[in-house]
Each structure stands twice: as C-alpha cells, then as structure tokens.
Amino acid sequence: xxxxxxxxxxxxxxxxxxxxxxxxxxxxxxxxxxxxxxxxxxxxxxxxxxxxxxxxxxxxxxxxxxxxxxxxxxxxxxxxxxxxxxxxxxxxxxxxxxxxxxxxxxxxxxxxxxxxxxxxxxxxxxxxxxxxxxxxxxxxxxxxxxxxxxxxxxxxxxxxxxxxxxxxxxxxxxxxxxxxxxxxxxxxxxxxxxxxxxxxxxxxxxxxxxxxxxxxxxxxxxxxxxxxxxxxxxxxxxxxxxxxxxxxxxxxxxxxxxxxxxxxxxxxxxxxxxxxxxxxxxxxxxxxxxxxxxxxxxxxxxxxxxxxxxxxxxxxxxxxxxxxxxxxxxxxxxxxxxxxxxxxxxxxxxxxxxxxxxxxxxxxxxxxxxxxxxxxxxxxxxxxxxxxxxxxxxxxxxxxxxxxxxxxxxxxxxxxxxxxxxxxxxxxxxxxxxxxxxxxxxxxxxxxxxxxxxxxxxxxxxxxxxxxxxxxxxxxxxxxxxxxxxxxxxxxxxxxxxxxxxxxxxxxxxxxxxxxxxxxxxxxxxxxxxxxxxxxxxxxxxxxxxxxxxxxxxxxxxxxxxxxxxxxxxxxxxxxxxxxxxxxxxxxxxxxxxxxxxxxxxxxxxxxxxxxxxxxxxxxxxxxxxxxxxxxxxxxxxxxxxxxxxxxxxxxxxxxxxxxxxxxxxxxxxxxxxxxxxxxxxxxxxxxxxxxxxxxxxxxxxxxxxxxxxxxxxxxxxxxxxxxxxxxxxxxxxxxxxxxxxxxxxxxxxxxxxxxxxxxxxxxxxxxxxxxxxxxxxxxxxxxxxxxxxxxxxxxxxxxxxxxxxxxxxxxxxxxxxxxxxxxxxxxxxxxxxxxxxxxxxxxxxxxxxxxxxxxxxxxxxxxxxxxxxxxxxxxxxxxxxxxxxxxxxxxxxxxxxxxxxxxxxxxxxxxxxxxxxxxxxxxxxxxxxxxxxxxxxxxxxxxxxxxxxxxxxxxxxxxx
Numbered sequence: 001x002x003x004x005x006x007x008x009x010x011x012x013x014x015x016x017x018x019x020x021x022x023x024x025x026x027x028x029x030x031x032x033x034x035x036x037x038x039x040x041x042x043x044x045x046x047x048x049x050x051x052x053x054x055x056x057x058x059x060x061x062x063x064x065x066x067x068x069x070x071x072x073x074x075x076x077x078x079x080x081x082x083x084x085x086x087x088x089x090x091x092x093x094x095x096x097x098x099x100x101x102x103x104x105x106x107x108x109x110x111x112x113x114x115x116x117x118x119x120x121x122x123x124x125x126x127x128x129x130x131x132x133x134x135x136x137x138x139x140x141x142x143x144x145x146x147x148x149x150x151x152x153x154x155x156x157x158x159x160x161x162x163x164x165x166x167x168x169x170x171x172x173x174x175x176x177x178x179x180x181x182x183x184x185x186x187x188x189x190x191x192x193x194x195x196x197x198x199x200x201x202x203x204x205x206x207x208x209x210x211x212x213x214x215x216x217x218x219x220x221x222x223x224x225x226x227x228x229x230x231x232x233x234x235x236x237x238x239x240x241x242x243x244x245x246x247x248x249x250x251x252x253x254x255x256x257x258x259x260x261x262x263x264x265x266x267x268x269x270x271x272x273x274x275x276x277x278x279x280x281x282x283x284x285x286x287x288x289x290x291x292x293x294x295x296x297x298x299x300x301x302x303x304x305x306x307x308x309x310x311x312x313x314x315x316x317x318x319x320x321x322x323x324x325x326x327x328x329x330x331x332x333x334x335x336x337x338x339x340x341x342x343x344x345x346x347x348x349x350x351x352x353x354x355x356x357x358x359x360x361x362x363x364x365x366x367x368x369x370x371x372x373x374x375x376x377x378x379x380x381x382x383x384x385x386x387x388x389x390x391x392x393x394x395x396x397x398x399x400x401x402x403x404x405x406x407x408x409x410x411x412x413x414x415x416x417x418x419x420x421x422x423x424x425x426x427x428x429x430x431x432x433x434x435x436x437x438x439x440x441x442x443x444x445x446x447x448x449x450x451x452x453x454x455x456x457x458x459x460x461x462x463x464x465x466x467x468x469x470x471x472x473x474x475x476x477x478x479x480x481x482x483x484x485x486x487x488x489x490x491x492x493x494x495x496x497x498x499x500x501x502x503x504x505x506x507x508x509x510x511x512x513x514x515x516x517x518x519x520x521x522x523x524x525x526x527x528x529x530x531x532x533x534x535x536x537x538x539x540x541x542x543x544x545x546x547x548x549x550x551x552x553x554x555x556x557x558x559x560x561x562x563x564x565x566x567x568x569x570x571x572x573x574x575x576x577x578x579x580x581x582x583x584x585x586x587x588x589x590x591x592x593x594x595x596x597x598x599x600x601x602x603x604x605x606x607x608x609x610x611x612x613x614x615x616x617x618x619x620x621x622x623x624x625x626x627x628x629x630x631x632x633x634x635x636x637x638x639x640x641x642x643x644x645x646x647x648x649x650x651x652x653x654x655x656x657x658x659x660x661x662x663x664x665x666x667x668x669x670x671x672x673x674x675x676x677x678x679x680x681x682x683x684x685x686x687x688x689x690x691x692x693x694x695x696x697x698x699x700x701x702x703x704x705x706x707x708x709x710x711x712x713x714x715x716x717x718x719x720x721x722x723x724x725x726x727x728x729x730x731x732x733x734x735x736x737x738x739x740x741x742x743x744x745x746x747x748x749x750x751x752x753x754x755x756x757x758x759x760x761x762x763x764x765x766x767x768x769x770x771x772x773x774x775x776x777x778x779x780x781x782x783x784x785x786x787x788x789x790x791x792x793x794x795x796x797x798x799x800x801x802x803x804x805x806x807x808x809x810x811x812x813x814x815x816x817x818x819x820x821x822x823x824x825x826x827x828x829x830x831x832x833x834x835x836x837x838x839x840x841x842x843x844x845x846x847x848x849x850x851x852x853x854x855x856x857x858x859x860x861x862x863x864x865x866x867x868x869x870x871x872x873x874x875x876x877x878x879x880x881x882x883x884x885x886x887x888x889x890x891x892x893x894x895x896x897x898x899x900x901x902x903x904x905x906x907x908x909x910x911x912x913x914x915x916x917x918x919x920x921x922x923x924x925x926x927x928x929x930x931x932x933x934x935x936x937x938x939x940x941x942x943x944x945x946x947x948x949x950x951x952x953x954x955x956x957x958x959x960x961x
Contacts, residue, residue, distance in 0.1 A: 032082045032935060036902035036915040051903035053913045055920035055933040055940060058905035060109035062094040063128060064913055064922060066933055068102040068940050069952045076956050080938030087940060090951075091115070091130070094911045096922050096931025098942060098950050100130035111143040114150070114163065125150070125165070134165035139228065142180075147187045147746045151179060156227065160748045169748040184762030184769065186743035186751040186784055195727075195736040197238070207734060211238065215251055216730035217258055218271035223249045231260070233273045236731055242273050254290050256307045268293065268309040276309025289325035291343040296320075304330060306343060313341055313348065326359045327367040328382050338369075342384030349386050351378065364404035365424075379409060385426025393428055395419030395435075406451045406474070418443040418456070421476065429455075429476030437478055441470050447493015452506035454524060457487055471511065471526045479526035486514035490540050500575060500612040501542055508558050510545070512537040518549070521560045531560030542573040542612070544596060555596065564599040566592075575613035576632045578602065593634055603634040615650040617678060625658025629678075638680050643671070648692055648700060651678045651715030657686065675702060677715030684709055684718045698728035743769070743786075752786035764803015768822060772796065781806070781822065792824045800836035805856075807836055814847060819856060830854050838872040853878070863893025875907040875925055886914070888927075897927040 037054030057065040069078045070088035078086045090102035091110075106118035114125040117136065124136030125144070140153040149160045149168060158179070159171040172179060177195075182188035195207040207213070214223045217233065224234045225244060232244035246260040249269060257268045260275070266285045267277040277285075282295040285305075293305040294315075302320040304313035315323065315332060323332040329340040334350065338357045341348040351357055356373040365382030377396040378388030387393070393411070398419055401412040408429065409422045418438055421429040430438065444459040456472035458480070469487035470480035490510040494503065511522040518533030536548040540558065547554050547562075555563045555571070565571060568581040569589070577597040582589040583605055592605035610630075611619040617637060621627040628640035638645065643658035657672040673690035675683040684690065687704035692711070694700040700711040701721075708721040727734040742753040743762065759771040759782070767784045770792070779792040795808035795818065806820040817834030819842065820826045832844040832852075840857035850866035853873070869886070871879030877888040877896055887899030888907070903915040910925050919934040931950070932943045937959035942951040949955075 032084055032940070034902075034917045035920040035934065036917055039903075051915070053903050053905060053915045053920050055915065056092070056913050056922065056931070057109065058913050059094065059908055059911050059922075060111070061113070061128070062909060062911075063091040063099060063110045063115070065089055065091055065107050065109060065115075066102070066920075066940070066942060068933070068942055071101040071103045075952050075954055078939050078952075078956070080956065080959070082935065082938050084940065089117070092922065092931050092942070094909055094922075096945055096950075099128065100126065102951065108143060112146055112148070114144040116141050116143060123152075133163070134161065145181050145187050146183050147181075147185055147744070149181060149187070149746065149748065151181055168746075181744070182761050184743070185767055186745050186762060188759065188761045188769075189742060189744045189750075190758065191740040193737050193739070195734045198733045198735065199236075200731045200733075205238070213727065213729040213732060213734050214249075217249075217251065217269070217273075219730065221271060221273050222730050222732070223251070223258065233269065238732070242269070242275070252287050255287070257293075257309050259285055266295070268305060270309055274309075276305070288323075288330060289328060291328060292325075292330055292341075294320060294323070304341065324359070327362045327365045327380065329367060329380055329384070331359060331367075340367075340380055340384075340386075342380070342382075345384040349380070349384065351380070351386060351388070361402060363402060363409075364407075366402065366404060366409045366422075368399075368402055379422060379426070381409070381422065381424050381426045383424040383426075385424070387422060387426045393420045393422070393435075403445070405445045406449060406453065406455060408451075408455070410445070416442075421455070431476075434476060434478055440467055441478070441480075443470070443472055446489060447495060448491075448504075448506070448509065449494050450503075450506040453509060454506075454526075457489060457511075469513070471522075473525060474506070477525075481513070483515045484513040485516075488512045488514075488537075490537065490545060492539065498612070500614040504540075510540060510558060521547075521556070529560040531556060542575045543577070544573045544579075563596050566594055566601055574610065574618065576616060576618075578613060578632055580607075580610045581605070593630075595632075602632075614647065615678075617647075619645045619647070627655075629653060637678060638676055648675075649695060649713050649715070651713065652676075652683070652692075652700060652711060653678070654690070654692055673704075675711060675718060679715075681715075683711060683715065698726060698733070743784075751784070752782075760798050763799045763801065764822075768799065768803060770797045770799060770806070781824070790822065790824045793818075793820070793826060798836075800838075805837050807834065809833055817842070817844060828854070828856055835872055838874060839876070841873055843870050843872055843878070861891040863889055863891075865893055871906050875910050877907050877912075877925060879904055879906055888912070888925075896925070897923070 035055035036051040039050045039052040067084060067087050067089055069075060070086050073086040088102040089104040089107040090098065091100040093099040104117040104119055108116040110128065113127060116123055117126050119136040122136040123138045123141040124132060125134035127133050138152040138154050142151040144150040148163050152159065152161050157171050160168040162168050176191050176193060178192040180190045196204060197207045198204045210226050212225045214225065216222050220236050222234045223231060225231045230244040231246040231249040232240050233242035235241050246262050248261045249258050251258050257270050260267045260269050266282045267275050268285065269275055277295065281298045283298050284296045286294045288294050291307045295303050295305055297303060301317055302315045303311045304315065306312050319332050323330055329342045331338065331340050333354050336354050338351045338354040339348045340351055351369065356371055358370050358372060359367055360370040361368040367380040369378040369380065371378065377399050378386065378392065380386055395411040398413045399411055400414055403410045403412065407424060410418060411420045413419045420435060423429065442459050443456040445456050446454055452474050454471055454473050458470040468480040468482050468484045470478050471487060472478055488511060490512055491504050507524050509524040511526065512519045513522055515533060518535055519537045520533050521529045521531040521537060523529055534547040534549045538546040544555050544557060547556055555565055557563060566581060567583060569583060569585050571579055571581040573579045573596065577595060579594045579596055580591045581594055582591055590605040591607040591610050593602040593610060595602050606622065607620050608623055609621040617629050617631060619627060620630045622640050625643050626640045627642045627645045628636050629638035629645060631637050638653060638655065642655040644656040646654045648654055653676050654673055655676060659671060670689040672686040672688055674686045677683055684702055690702060690704040692700050692702045695713055698710065699713050702709040702711050702718060709718045710721055710726050711718045724735045724737045741758050743751050745751045754771065757772060759769045762769045762784060768781050768789065771780050771782055779795065779797050780788045781790040781792060783789050795810050797806050797808045800807060806822065808818045810816055810818060814831055815833055816829050816831050818826050819828040819837065830844050832846040834842045834844040837856050840860040841853050841855050841862055843851050844854050845851050850868060851870035852866040853862040855862050867880045869881040876891060879886055880889045882899035885899040886901045886904045887895045888897040890896040901914040901916060905913045907925060912923055914921050914923055919932050921929045922931040923929055930945050933940055937955050941949055944950045
C-alpha cells in the first residue's frame with residue numbers, strides 16, 4: 001500500500017495543479033444576490049464580469065446541481081426573504097427534470113457516476129438517480145476518480161473505498177498529512193507528509209495530525225489548526241490556549257488583531273488571545289483602511305471596531321454603504337453632516353454639510369476636503385485635527401496642490417509656491433510674519449526624511465529680486481543672510497545616498513553659502529562653522545568633504561576641521577573613517593588604504609580595487625582571482641583567493657572560485673561557490689552553481705542543484721534542509737518534506753513511482769502520460785507501465801483531454817503554441833497562447849488579448865473574427881462574448897444562440913447552463929430553455945420546459961400568483 005513507502009517537499013501550487021483535481025464546490029450561499037454569481041478571481045480569465053452560473057451549476061455527467069426549498073421542510077416554513085434558508089441541494093437531469101430531490105446540505109458535481117453529498121454534517125455518495133450508495137458517515141470525502149476509488153476520512157481514519165463504499169486496502173498512516181488521487185488509469189497520486197517542529201531552545205516534536213502551525217499572532221501566541229481544519233491559538237509549548245473552533249484565523253497585514261471565522265459568527269482576536277465580539281453575532285467583519293474594522297450585526301446594522309477589537313461606532317446599512325476611508329479616517333454621513341472618525345480620537349468629528357463638503361485629495365494620512373460653496377479647503381490631519389473655516393490658514397483659500405514631507409503637509413499655490421506647512425496636530429509651522437516672507441521666496445523641499453532636518457531651501461528663479469538664499473528649518477524658521485548669493489546642500493537626500501553610506505543625523509547635516517569672500521561652511525541651522533571661506537566646498541561623502549583655497553586641496557570633517565592627507569593623485573573616503581588613494585595618474589595604478597582620523601597609512605598601494613566599507617568590512621582585490629574581505633585595520637577576514645566576493649548580509653558572504661574560462665563563454669563551467677561568515681568560517685563548502693535567495697524572516701535559503709540549506713542571518717550556521725521547506729512561526733520552525741508522487745491502480749497500489757516529479761494524468765487509448773524534463777532529462781511520453789514511449793521536444797507538454805494531441809506553449813520572439821502528435825512530431829505552431837484542441841480546432845489567445853479559432857484539420861471552418869472571450873468548441877458551438885454578454889458561435893462565426901447571458905457553461909451532451917441576473921437556465925443547442933431556476937416569493941423555484949413550476953410543488957398561501 002501507499003503508506004508503506006518511505007516518506008520523503010510540500011508541493012508547489014503548480015505541482016498540485018498538475019493533479020487535474022477539481023476543487024470542491026462549496027454549496028452554501030449566504031443569501032441570494034444574482035443567478036450570475038461572482039466567480040473566484042482569475043487573473044488570466046477573459047470572461048466578461050467574471051461570472052459563473054449561480055442558481056444552477058454547469059452540467060456534469062448529465063446532472064446539474066440546484067439549490068431549492070428543502071424537500072424536508074414544509075413550504076409554509078421556508079423563509080420568503082431571499083436568505084435561502086431551509087433550502088437544500090438536488091440535481092436536474094439533461095432534460096431539465098428534477099432527477100434528485102433537494103434534500104442535501106451540500107453537494108459536489110457528479111464524477112465517474114457518483115456525487116458527494118452532505119447530510120447532518122457527514123458526507124456520503126449518491127448515484128445518478130439520487131440513491132444513496134455510500135451512506136453519509138464520513139467527515140470528509142474526495143470525488144470518485146476513474147479507477148473507481150474515492151478517498152474518505154472518518155475521525156483519524158483515512159482510506160480508499162470502492163464504488164459501493166467498501167474499503168480498499170489498509171488505512172493510511174498518520175505520517176501522511178494529505179493524499180490526492182487524480183484522474184486517469186492508472187490514477188495520478190500525490191502524498192504530502194506531516195511536518196516536524198523544532199523550537200529555538202533545541203526542543204523538537206513530530207507535528208502530528210492534530211497540529212499545523214500557520215503564523216505568529218504575538219511573541220507567545222501562535223495561530224494553529226487541527227486535523228479537522230479548525231483554527232485556534234497555541235502557546236510556546238504548543239498547548240491550545242484558544243481551542244480550535246474557528247474555520248479560519250487570519251492576519252491582515254498591518255493589523256494588531258486577527259480575524260476569526262466561526263460557525264455562527266466572526267470575531268477579532270488580540271495578541272493576548274482575547275476574543276472580541278464573541279456573542280455579538282457578527283456575520284461578517286471587513287477591514288476598513290489600516291486601523292478599523294466594519295462588522296455586520298445580524299438584523300442590527302453595522303459597528304465600527306478599532307484595532308484593539310473595541311466597538312467605537314454604530315452605523316445603519318445606508319451609512320455603512322456610503323462610508324469611505326480617506327487617509328486614516330472613516331468618512332460617513334450623520335443625517336446630512338459629513339462626519340469623520342479618526343483612530344485614537346474619543347468621538348467622531350462633525351465636519352460640516354455634506355451638500356458642500358467633499359473629500360478631494362489625500363496623501364500620507366492628510367485628507368483635503370473641498371468646500372464647494374465657498375471654493376475653499378479644509379484639512380483633516382492624521383491625528384484628527386480639523387483645520388477649516390475662518391480660523392484656518394489663508395493658504396486654504398489659495399490652494400492648488402498638497403505634498404507631505406517629513407510627516408508635514410505642504411500647502412502649495414500657483415507654480416508650486418509654498419503657502420504654509422501644517423503638522424499632524426494641524427498647527428502651522430509659520431508665524432504671520434514668516435508667511436508674508438514666503439510670498440517672495442520660492443522654496444523647494446530637501447530630500448531628508450528626518451522630521452528634525454531642515455525642510456527646504458530657496459530655489460533658483462529668473463527673478464533674484466534682491467532676496468538672499470533662504471534655508472527653511474524644521475521649526476519653520478527662515479534663515480537667510482544678505483551676504484549669501486547662493487545656498488547649497490552638501491549631503492545627498494535619503495533617496496540619493498549610496499546604500500553603503502549610513503544616514504546622517506539631522507544636526508550633522510551641512511550646507512555651503514556662497515559669499516563675496518568665498519564659500520562658507522554652515523551647520524544644520526545655517527550658522528557658520530570655524531572654517532574660513534573657501535573657493536570651493538565639495539559634497540560630503542562618508543563624513544568628509546574636500547575644500548579648495550589658495551591652490552590647495554584639503555579634506556575636512558563635519559566640524560570643518562582639516563585632516564592630513566598623504567601624497568596622492570586620487571583620494572576617496574570609503575567609510576569607517578578610511579579612504580582609498582592612488583599615488584600616480586597612470587592607468588591601473590594600485591590603491592592604498594588610509595586612516596583619515598589617525599592620519600596614517602593603513603596599507604600602502606597594492607590593490608586593484610577596494611569597495612566602500614559597510615558594517616566594518618570591505619571587499620578588496622589584489623588582482624584577477626585574488627578577491628577577499630578586509631577589516632579597518634587592513635587584515636584579511638576572508639583570504640584574497642577568490643574570483644568574486646559578494647556581501648549577502650552583514651555576516652554572510654558568497655565567494656566564488658577563480659576560473660580561467662571567461663564567464664559567459666560557451667564552455668564556461670558552472671562556477672564553484674561557497675558561503676562563509678564575516679570571520680571567514682565556512683558555512684557551506686564548494687558547490688557548483690551555489691546561489692542564495694532572500695533574506696526573509698527566517699534567514700537565507702541557499703540552493704545548489706537539488707541541495708538546499710537554511711542560512712542564519714548572523715552567519716552562525718547553515719543547516720541542510722534535506723529537500724524540505726522551513727516555516728518559521730515565532731520560536732518554532734516547521735519542516736516539511738518532499739511529497740511522494742506517481743500512479744496507482746484500482747487496488748490502491750503504486751503502479752508507477754515518479755519520486756516527487758508530477759506528470760500529467762493518463763489520457764487516451766492506449767493510455768499515455770507526459771513526464772517533465774526533470775524526470776529523465778527530457779520530457780517523455782510514458783505508457784501505463786511507466787515505460788518511455790516517445791522522447792518529446794524540449795518544452796512543457798500536456799495531453800489534450802481526449803489524449804490525441806500534445807500541447808506546449810513556448811516563448812520565442814513571442815509566445816507560440818505547439819501542437820504535436822503522440823510521436824512527438826510538431827504538426828502546428830501558432831502564435832499566441834493556445835488551448836487544447838476540440839473538434840478539430842483550437843482557441844488561441846493573441847498578444848492583443850483577443851482570442852481566435854485556429855483549424856488543426858484541413859477544411860474545418862472557423863469564425864473570421866477575434867473575441868475578447870472565446871471558449872473551446874463543443875457540440876459545434878463555442879462560447880463567445882459580444883460586449884459584456886455571452887452567447888454561442890457556430891463553426892462559421894455566427895451567433896447560433898444570441899449573446900444574452902452574464903454567465904454560461906460550454907455545451908456538453910447537447911446541453912449547457914446559462915444565467916442572467918434573474919435566472920439560470922438549461923438550454924439545448926437551439927437555445928431552447930429546458931429548465932429554469934429563478935426567485936419567486938423570496939425563494940428559489942424550478943420551472944420546466946413549458947414554464948410550469950416543477951419545484952416546489954406548491955407555494956405558500958401568502959404568495960401572489
């Protein structure tokens with residue numbers, strides 16, 4: 001049996017997709033909205049509106065699932081409020097007749113003659129006539145596959161059953177977390193194993209079926225789930241402190257609380273594990289901005305909660321529907337008053353009449369509100385200050401633009417002229433006198449984000465107008481002197497500073513003022529330092545700048561103190577109080593290392609390169625194949641014996657062996673690399689093609705071929721991953737091993753093992769499957785014994801559903817789709833992304849987003865036009881759009897069935913299901929309606945071909961005919 005095989009990475013989503021398994025359709029609708037229901041988001045879908053049939057599902061094996069008033073409920077007790085309570089699931093047949101009466105809580109579509117059904121919390125199976133063939137006794141089931149087996153779960157017991165529900169083989173072992181069985185004969189199968197858990201103090205345990213870690217809610221509370229998929233909270237010893245009773249507990253990025261979804265209500269859970277909203281009957285909780293939640297209370301409207309889970313505000317349905325987030329604030333209408341609720345404020349703010357006030361712009365938490373009656377503006381700040389009306393700055397009547405800089409709001413007028421600056425408390429940074437002065441001073445923002453740094457500097461204009469250059473300080477002070485003719489910032493902005501250069505403290509920033517006597521060095525408040533006027537002052541680099549006066553170049557520090565220089569031709573500060581220098585002007589002159597603070601040579605010129613210091617270390621090179629890492633004393637921390645040295649973190653370095661072959665040449669081998677830490681300790685020894693990814697919250701991931709390691713950010717260790725994935729959750733690391741895949745027979749035995757390589761399902765007669773290139777160096781077509789039948793051309797190949805075609809997409813100059821026969825002969829290559837062939841044609845999506853039909857058989861007619869959405873041809877008809885509606889095209893491109901639907905399924909067996917907002921209908925290839933499901937008297941009703949009501953048999957007495 002499968003569980004006797006050795007356990008061996010959690011599959012990627014792609015690998016799981018290869019199983020060809022249909023996701024179970026969730027049967028319960030919370031309320032009727034439209035028969036053209038919203039589909040799950042698919043970025044690749046071209047379907048107009050992204051709708052699916054909602055009141056009648058698509059046919060599967062001549063049966064379509066429908067939700068109708070329950071056969072077990074008296075019709076008078078079925079609520080007529082569109083809630084779909086006391087409804088149950090059944091099926092109609094291909095002729096629109098009720099084949100299975102509505103009596104199930106949930107159903108899945110028919111697969112291989114059986115449909116999974118749920119009653120009283122348990123799952124079983126029925127046949128096409130609605131007879132129970134496997135009683136509802138299981139906690140979970142998977143659909144039957146073509147080998148006649150289904151996977152069922154009851155408690156901790158999981159096993160395969162045959163079509164009559166009889167167990168096949170032994171139950172699966174507890175070490176197997178998940179088993180998927182796909183279609184085909186033999187059937188594609190994939191095993192996923194339970195993880196092991198390791199705590200940072202060395203404690204470890206097996207992650208059994210009752211525990212799965214997900215995320216850390218806080219330092220000592222972790223979100224976990226049990227074997228039933230119910231979520232709760234665990235402590236650092238992995239004991240349940242909040243019992244698993246929720247269908248999901250999820251963290252929203254930036255939120256301080258988690259969202260818990262239970263059977264009857266939704267709650268918020270804080271980092272201490274306290275549940276907020278329990279017993280309040282919240283039906284739904286949605287995130288509002290970054291700091292609020294909106295909870296829908298059954299039959300009582302809505303409440304707004306803050307990020308601690310506390311209820312702060314009550315809204316009715318109309319207020320909630322009109323409410324909008326602007327900046328940090330929730331804007332809503334209280335009667336006809338525009339009202340804003342800001343996080344951290346005790347009460348909402350009444351801003352004024354909603355007839356004249358309109359939020360018009362927002363940036364970094366500041367919200368600009370336009371008063372259309374008086375053509376003026378108000379500002380709501382991130383802290384909840386409302387700046388508006390007669391006491392507001394006059395700038396709000398002249399406003400043209402807003403910008404946020406250093407956490408403050410700049411109010412700009414015509415031509416970007418600065419009018420005023422408001423802080424988060426709504427206070428102006430200027431006095432009336434300063435605002436008056438600003439009228440003649442054009443200010444541009446400086447590039448430092450520190451709120452204590454100077455904010456701006458006067459920009460050049462064509463009109464000098466006699467005004468000296470001006471420096472705008474953080475407190476709003478304007479500094480300018482009549483002796484200044486120009487003012488220059490000597491430090492780069494935060495976005496311009498090299499990554500290796502640390503940020504400069506606000507008080508250490510420097511400026512240069514041009515005067516008649518020369519350039520004067522100024523401190524961060526515009527005061528001159530002790531340096532005499534200079535002919536030129538350069539920008540500061542790594543704490544130093546060059547000055548030039550009297551034909552002499554000097555190096556100064558931020559205090560303006562000159563520093564001694566060695567004899568040099570080029571001299572460049574590179575951090576840590578050090579500089580690199582060369583003595584002569586000849587090309588290729590070596591670099592030396594100089595200690596600026598001590599005024600001494602650390603190492604005389606000998607290097608072909610020295611990179612800037614970062615975290616006290618720098619890459620230095622003595623020549624080709626002689627790169628290493630030095631410290632500020634010039635000592636080698638990593639020996640100079642490598643072709644390349646790359647810094648990954650402050651403590652982890654990747655080094656590459658020197659090779660004679662030029663990189664990039666055709667015969668260049670994959671370079672050998674290893675990882676070392678800042679002390680030169682080898683973490684991973686030489687590996688061909690070693691590469692490193694990350695960092696993430698767990699550290700770095702190193703990969704070489706099929707080997708993988710987790711590398712600590714501090715360079716302390718590199719732990720082999722044994723082909724496993726590591727998930728860090730608080731103090732615990734969860735390790736999951738590679739899945740096991742292959743194909744099984746009708747007795748549940750492995751017929752072919754593929755060692756973690758996912759192939760395609762077997763299709764066609766005789767049965768064939770495609771194994772990817774990683775399985776045997778080249779993609780191959782195999783038979784049911786696993787023997788290679790045909791080697792395939794390079795590419796990712798799949799089999800068409802009928803097993804007659806091989807299909808592969810490839811990117812050459814553009815995307816092309818190749819169609820090959822089962823011998824690997826490429827018969828057609830068409831531009832675009834093509835689907836699997838059907839009825840001698842294929843649908844191909846072009847670069848312009850339009851789909852067209854391509855004939856794969858000579859003489860096959862195809863439509864001449866292209867469409868935004870075009871489906872595969874079935875029964876001679878293909879789904880296509882006309883605007884935002886769907887219809888069915890015949891082989892020559894005419895709409896045989898008019899485009900009148902919001903959702904539609906492909907034809908199968910001469911039948912299809914289509915939907916409008918009000919109805920879902922079963923139609924034939926002539927467009928004739930064979931059955932229709934819609935709403936009548938607030939409940940779902942099934943009508944037959946003649947329009948007669950088929951279900952329910954009667955309607956409540958209070959319903960109008």
